Amino acid sequence: MAWLTGLxxxxxxxxxxxxxxxxWRALSSPDLFQAVALFIAFGVILGLVWARLDAIDIALAExxxxxxxxxxxxxxxxxxxxxxxxxxxxxxxxxxxxxxQAGQPGQTAETADADxxxxxxxxxxxxxxxxxxLLLFAALFSLGLVTWQLWEPSSGLTQQVNTHLPESGVxxxxxxxxxxxxxxxxxxxxxxxxxxxxxxxxxxxxSNLGDTTPEPVLAALSRLLAPLMILVAAYLVWVGxxxxxxxxxxxxxxxAAGVLLRLSGWRLPAGAAGWPLRLVLAxxxxxxxxxxxxxxxxxxxxLGYPTAWAKHAxxxxxxxxxxxxxxxxxxxxxxxxx
Amino acid sequence: xxxxxxxWTAALVFTPLLAALACFLAPRAxxxxxxxxxxxxxxxxxxxxxxxxxxxxxxxxxxxxGAPLGIDLYADGLSAVLLLMTAVVGLGVSAFxxxxxGAHPQQRPxxxxxxxxxxxxxxxxxxxxxxxxxxxxxxxxxxxxxxxTALSGGGPALNAAMRYLLVSLLGSAAYLLGVALxxxxxxxxxxxxxxxxxxxxxxxNAALAVMFAGLMLKTALFxxxxxxxxxxxxAPAPVSALLSALxxxxxxxxxxxxxxxxxxxxxxxxxxxxxxxGAIAVLWGALQALQQQRLKLMxxxxxxxxVGYLFLAFPLAGGLNGxxxxxxxxxxxxxxxxxxxxxxxxxxxLLRFAHHDRxxxxxxxxxxxxxxLTAFVLAGVSIMGLPPSGxxxxxxxxxxxxxxxxxxxxxxxxxxxGVLAAAYVFKVVGYAFTPTAIAQEGGSVPLSMQWSAxxxxxxxxxxxxxxxxxxxxxxxxxxxxxxxxMPS
Numbered sequence: 053m054a055w056l057t058g059l060x061x062x063x064x065x066x067x068x069x070x071x072x073x074x075x076w077r078a079l080s081s082p083d084l085f086q087a088v089a090l091f092i093a094f095g096v097i098l099g100l101v102w103a104r105l106d107a108i109d110i111a112l113a114e115x116x117x118x119x120x121x122x123x124x125x126x127x128x129x130x131x132x133x134x135x136x137x138x139x140x141x142x143x144x145x146x147x148x149x150x151x152x153q154a155g156q157p158g159q160t161a162e163t164a165d166a167d168x169x170x171x172x173x174x175x176x177x178x179x180x181x182x183x184x185x186l187l188l189f190a191a192l193f194s195l196g197l198v199t200w201q202l203w204e205p206s207s208g209l210t211q212q213v214n215t216h217l218p219e220s221g222v223x224x225x226x227x228x229x230x231x232x233x234x235x236x237x238x239x240x241x242x243x244x245x246x247x248x249x250x251x252x253x254x255x256x257x258x259s260n261l262g263d264t265t266p267e268p269v270l271a272a273l274s275r276l277l278a279p280l281m282i283l284v285a286a287y288l289v290w291v292g293x294x295x296x297x298x299x300x301x302x303x304x305x306x307x308a309a310g311v312l313l314r315l316s317g318w319r320l321p322a323g324a325a326g327w328p329l330r331l332v333l334a335x336x337x338x339x340x341x342x343x344x345x346x347x348x349x350x351x352x353x354x355l356g357y358p359t360a361w362a363k364h365a366x367x368x369x370x371x372x373x374x375x376x377x378x379x380x381x382x383x384x385x386x387x388x389x390x
Numbered sequence: 391x392x393x394x395x396x397x398w399t400a401a402l403v404f405t406p407l408l409a410a411l412a413c414f415l416a417p418r419a420x421x422x423x424x425x426x427x428x429x430x431x432x433x434x435x436x437x438x439x440x441x442x443x444x445x446x447x448x449x450x451x452x453x454x455x456g457a458p459l460g461i462d463l464y465a466d467g468l469s470a471v472l473l474l475m476t477a478v479v480g481l482g483v484s485a486f487x488x489x490x491x492g493a494h495p496q497q498r499p500x501x502x503x504x505x506x507x508x509x510x511x512x513x514x515x516x517x518x519x520x521x522x523x524x525x526x527x528x529x530x531x532x533x534x535x536x537x538x539t540a541l542s543g544g545g546p547a548l549n550a551a552m553r554y555l556l557v558s559l560l561g562s563a564a565y566l567l568g569v570a571l572x573x574x575x576x577x578x579x580x581x582x583x584x585x586x587x588x589x590x591x592x593x594x595n596a597a598l599a600v601m602f603a604g605l606m607l608k609t610a611l612f613x614x615x616x617x618x619x620x621x622x623x624x625a626p627a628p629v630s631a632l633l634s635a636l637x638x639x640x641x642x643x644x645x646x647x648x649x650x651x652x653x654x655x656x657x658x659x660x661x662x663x664x665x666x667x668g669a670i671a672v673l674w675g676a677l678q679a680l681q682q683q684r685l686k687l688m689x690x691x692x693x694x695x696x697v698g699y700l701f702l703a704f705p706l707a708g709g710l711n712g713x714x715x716x717x718x719x720x721x722x723x724x725x726x727x728x729x730x731x732x733x734x735x736x737x738x739x740l741l742r743f744a745h746h747d748r749x750x751x752x753x754x755x756x757x758x759x760x761x762x763l764t765a766f767v768l769a770g771v772s773i774m775g776l777p778p779s780g781x782x783x784x785x786x787x788x789x790x791x792x793x794x795x796x797x798x799x800x801x802x803x804x805x806x807x808g809v810l811a812a813a814y815v816f817k818v819v820g821y822a823f824t825p826t827a828i829a830q831e832g833g834s835v836p837l838s839m840q841w842s843a844x845x846x847x848x849x850x851x852x853x854x855x856x857x858x859x860x861x862x863x864x865x866x867x868x869x870x871x872x873x874x875x876m877p878s
Contacts, residue, residue, distance in 0.1 A: 191599075198571065198596040208577050212459045236452045236461050240514070240526045243407065247507050247530060250414060251537030254500035255548075327415060334411045341404055354400045356454040 064104060071097050084133075088126045095119025108296040109226045112288075116304035121381050124311050128385055221362025223294040230298065231366045235355050239340045242373055245380050246337055258388035274316035281309035289374050293363065299336075299370040303377025310382025325390035333383065336376030340369050395441040396450045399463055401434040402473065402513040410506035417499035421488045424502040428484035431509065435470075435477035439863060442470050447867030449519070457520070457580030464519035464582070466867025468720065471860060472516050472643055475724045479635045479731045480509050482846040483628045486735050489836035490628055493742065497541050497626065504541075505632065508534040515640050521569045521579040524644060528565060532558030532608070535637045538629040539621050550620035557607055557617045561641070564604030568597040585651045598653045598660070605648075608641035611664075611701055612671035615694045619678075622690040627738020630686060634693045635731035639723050642700055646716070649704070650869060658708075665705030669803040671698025676810035680817070685737045685747040688814060689730070692773060695807060696726045702788060702800055709795040713870040718787030720864060721857070725772050725780030728850035732769035735843035736762045742839065743832040749818055753826040756819075761840040763822055768847035770815030772854075775808045780853025 074097060078090035099115035102108075213225045213233065220228035230238045285302040292298035320329065343365050344355035352358060357365040409427030413420040442448065447466040456462065465473075483505075491498035511530035518524050536558060540551035572594075573579050576587040588594055610618040622633050675695030682688035699722050706715035739762040740755060741747050756763040772779035785804055792801040853860075 195567075195596060195600070198592055201592065202571075202574055206574050206577060208573065209458055216455070216459060232453060233455050233460050234522075237523055237526050240523075240530060243507065243510075244526070244529050244533065246414075247504070247533050247537070250500065250503050250507075251533060251540075254497075254504065254537055255540060255543075330415050334414055337407070338411055341408060345400065345404060348397060348400065353451060353454040354396065355452050 060104075067097060067101050067104060071101060084130055085127075088123060088130060091126065092119050092123035095123065109298070109301075112296055112301045113304070116301060116308060120308055121304050121311075121385075124308075124385050128387055132387065219359050219362075221357065221359065221364075221366050222292075224292060224296065224298075226296065227292045227298050227366070231369060232357070232362060235340075235344065235369075238373075239337065239344065239355070242336045242340065242376065245377060246333060249333065249380050249383055252384060252387065253389035256388040258386050258390055271316045274312045274318075278309045278313050281305050281312070285309070285374060285378065289367075289370050292370060293367070299373035299377060302370075302374040304381060306374060306378025307381025307385070310378060311385045314382065314386060320390065329379070329383075329390065332375055332379045334376070336369075336373035339372035343369060395438070395445065395448045395465075398434045398437045398441070399448065399450055399465060399517055402431060402438075402517065403510050405431045405434060405510075406506040406513065407510040410503040410510065413499070413502040413506060420499055420502040424487070424506060425484055427506060428481050431513070432477040432481050435473045435513075438465060438470050438473060442467065442866045443863065457583055458578035461523050462519040462580055462582075463517045465517055466869050467864040468643070468646070468867075468869040469516040470866065471720065471724060471864055472639060473513060475639070475727045476509070476512050476516070476636055478849055479631070479727050479846065482731060482735070482842045482849075483631050486631075486738070486839050486842040487628045489838045490626070490738060490742070492836070494542075494626065500541060501538070501626075501628070504534045504538050505629075508538065508632065508637070512636055512640050516643060519581050521572065521581060521584070523579075525562065525566050525569060528562050528608070528641070528644070531637060531640055532562060535633060538632065539625045541629060542624065542626045544624075546620065547624040550617070550624040553617050554621040561604040561608040564600045564607070568601035568604070571597045571600075581647065581651050588652055590656055594653070594656055598648075598656055601648060602645065602653075602660070602664075605641045605645045606664075606667075609638055609645065609700075610694060610697055612667050612674060612694065612698060615671065615675070615697070618694055619687055619690040622693060622734075623684070623686040627686075627734055627741060630690070630737070631731040631734035634690065634734060635727040638693070638697060639727060642697070642723060646720075649707075650716075654707075661704035661708060664701050665800065668698040668701030668704070669800065671695060671701070672803050672807040673698075673810070676807055676814065679814045680810060682814075683749060685740065685749050685818065686734070688749065688818070689733050689737055692733075692811065692814065693726075693730060695811070696722070696730070696773065699726075699784075699788070699804070699807065702804065703791075706788075706791045706795060706797065706800065709791075709797075711791055711794050714787055714794075715791040716870040717861065717864060718784050718791060720784075721780065721787060721853075721860075722784030724860075725784055725850055725853050728846050728853060729769040729772040729779075729781065732765050732843050732847035732850060733773070735839065735846065736766040736769070739835045739839045739843060742835050744830055745833070749821050751826050751830070752818070752821040752824070753830045754823065755832075756822040758832055759835060759840065761837075761844050762835070763819070765840070765843040765847040766822075767815070767819060768844075768851055770811070770819075772847075772850035774811045774815060775804075776812075778854040779851045780856075781850070783854050783857050 071094065074090055074094040078087050078094055081087040081090060095118040096115055098118060099111045102111035102114055210225075213229060216233070217223065217225060217228055220232040222228050222231070285306040288297040288302035288305060289299060290297075292302070343357070347356055347358070348354060350358065406427055409423050412423045416423065438448075442465065447464065450463040451457070452461045452463060454460070487498075487501060487505075491501055507530060511527050511534060515524060515527040515531065518527060532555070536551050536555035539554050540548055569579060572584055572588070575593050576584055578584055578587070607614045622630050625633060672695050675691050675693075675698060679688045679691035679695060682691060700719045703715040703719040706712055737747060739759060740752070743755065743759055743762075744751070744753070768779075772781035775781040775785035785808065788804055789801055792798070792804065
């Protein structure tokens with residue numbers, strides 16, 4: 053069985069090489085659809101790399117979020133981009149004329165810049181590009197050199213986290229850090245997600261993504277998968293207290309269920325698309341902030357849950373956050389306000 | 391029992407954050423919720439002042455864990471003056487917004503939640519003592535700012551917003567890389583602990599380089615300013631005011647903190663380089679501003695120039711009486727915040743009046759909008775650095791530091807920048823007195839828009855008289871002195 057000892061190393065080498073190759077192909081592919089497909093594959097392999105590095109939590113976040121949700125978002129963006137690209141190619145002169153007519157402030161600077169760039173001789177531009185390229189290369193090279201010297205692992209705050217784990221209300225150190233020790237960051241991260249959705253909603257109304265009647269296979273599959281995914285999400289929240297899992301992972305599975313249902317033709321009832329939807333979207337931040345502030349009334353510091361009921365507080369926060377994250381991700385995929 | 395300072399500190403972040411949620415849930419009541427939140431947040435910022443003056447700097451362990459395990463909040467004089475400036479500008483812009491968005495009703499329900507989250511992020515940024523928490527704040531700040539830039543819609547604004555978003559993300563990513571390097575080496579992301587543990591070497595230099603590059607990109611220091619003019623000029627007027635007056639100060643504050651607490655002793659060369667870039671920005675930005683045909687673009691290029699001033703302190707800080715230079719640029723940042731907000735708000739009022747912002751066609755605007763033009767001129771006085779404005783105090787302190795160290799070059803840049811600023815401000819004023827060949831019909835401008843601009847401009851002037859109050863506040867916790875020993 054001596055050959056088995058070399059196996060992990062071989063797996064790592066293959067994973068590393070595949071990762072680099074996929075990254076290069078995704079970046080160099082001229083076809084956007086192919087690039088997105090490669091990017092999704094890249095996310096899956098990256099998840100496996102995290103798993104090999106014993107970072108199961110990151111792997112669990114990377115695969116559904118980095119590959120799944122991001123891939124779905126990129127594909128959704130691509131599907132909206134392509135008609136616009138075709139239009140632009142068909143009538144370039146018309147759009148240009150429109151742009152020149154639109155007398156918006158800010159317009160002048162851009163056109164002036166573009167004109168200036170055209171007047172500069174090609175030699176000058178090539179020289180500038182060469183200098184910038186050299187500078188960038190030097191910067192990346194020295195960064196690589198510094199990173200190379202970091203190969204010795206650092207234990208970071210692991211010791212401290214383990215010492216205080218019993219006071220946190222959960223047994224899994226990652227959940228303890230995310231929901232208790234550094235809960236303030238997590239609260240604001242959920243706000244970042246909500247903010248991204250508000251930003252998207254401020255730009256456009258939802259397009260008719262996937263409006264056609266679904267194929268029977270997709271419809272049957274989603275009827276089968278969606279309840280299962282909701283179950284998995286619930287399990288991931290629950291298990292987060294003592295093993296890898298938690299709100300972000302569960303939320304991304306929930307969001308994926310939402311995407312699947314949407315693609316198979318399911319629509320939110322008109323009555324639920326108004327404030328009920330908004331309430332679900334805002335619930336995560338609201339509940340987290342409410343509990344974090346309410347404990348001040350009990351004489352605790354901001355976001356300092358008393359150890360006795362920290363476990364329950366964290367579970368309530370995680371449930372609310374899961375619902376919100378799932379709803380936000382699915383809404384981001386749909387891409388505009390209802 | 392908790393000190394009440396901790397409660398007010400929490401209120402500074404959570405009032406605007408929860409109000410943003412409320413605006414999102416009840417868009418029809420957004421104006422009232424927003425104004426109420428603006429008032430409460432300003433109150434919370436004002437309450438910080440007596441607390442800090444009597445009790446000294448405030449350190450709060452969120453969740454009671456304490457650094458390095460948990461996140462610490464820290465407020466000293468430097469945080470307090472920037473929180474106050476943010477509150478005053480925020481209140482002014484909030485008072486301007488209802489009337490402005492009355493004419494753009496489809497933008498209003500989105501302006502409020504985005505702006506309130508931006509306010510929460512700025513307050514959180516000024517209060518944080520934790521490098522990773524600061525990254526989260528930078529993300530909130532950059533995303534909300536980019537979304538606000540896109541609010542006016544249309545090709546150029548969307549283009550500018552997209553470029554702004556990409557620049558902002560690149561800057562944040564570079565900053566995060568530095569945080570990762572420092573955490574790996576020193577097992578903490580608390581600024582005070584890192585300050586005690588950091589040692590000169592390749593790793594510290596690399597962290598310094600990536601974090602400064604990222605933050606200078608976000609602060610739009612020459613030559614990283616390319617994204618600023620289209621973004622700041624293309625946004626709706628109240629958003630332009632927020633971007634120029636406040637958002638840029640956030641990343642500048644972080645640069646300043648990092649330099650003061652972590653990196654100040656690492657490099658002799660870098661501060662000189664930053665100073666040169668700042669000097670070029672002062673002159674080049676002002677020259678560009680002078681050539682603009684449109685008012686909002688002119689004001690945006692003026693921001694490029696004024697950002698340059700903030701970086702002139704770096705080469706002066708190491709020398710004789712170097713802390714004066716820091717005090718000077720912080721004062722300049724405050725004055726620029728008030729004055730530039732007033733300028734963009736008056737540009738918004740002019741735009742509402744004439745439906746264009748071509749400088750050459752202002753057509754006796756001064757007769758028809760005297761309040762707005764007064765606001766513009768008073769703000770201009772502070773931007774130029776004429777007494778008795780806040781800008782004057784800042785430039786005076788900066789010149790004092792430059793003269794004491796015989797840095798005549800920097801002194802000349804400071805003065806020349808002021809002369810150029812005078813040229814572009816008076817160019818606008820000149821056209822505002824001149825009738826054009828074809829007389830223009832103007833629309834009516836709500837008084838709340840005019841008065842909020844005027845009050846902010848008056849604030850920039852009064853800042854000159856407030857020096858005896860603000861400079862002692864700035865000294866609370868001695869932010870400009872090197873850290874000695876560990877924080878308790």
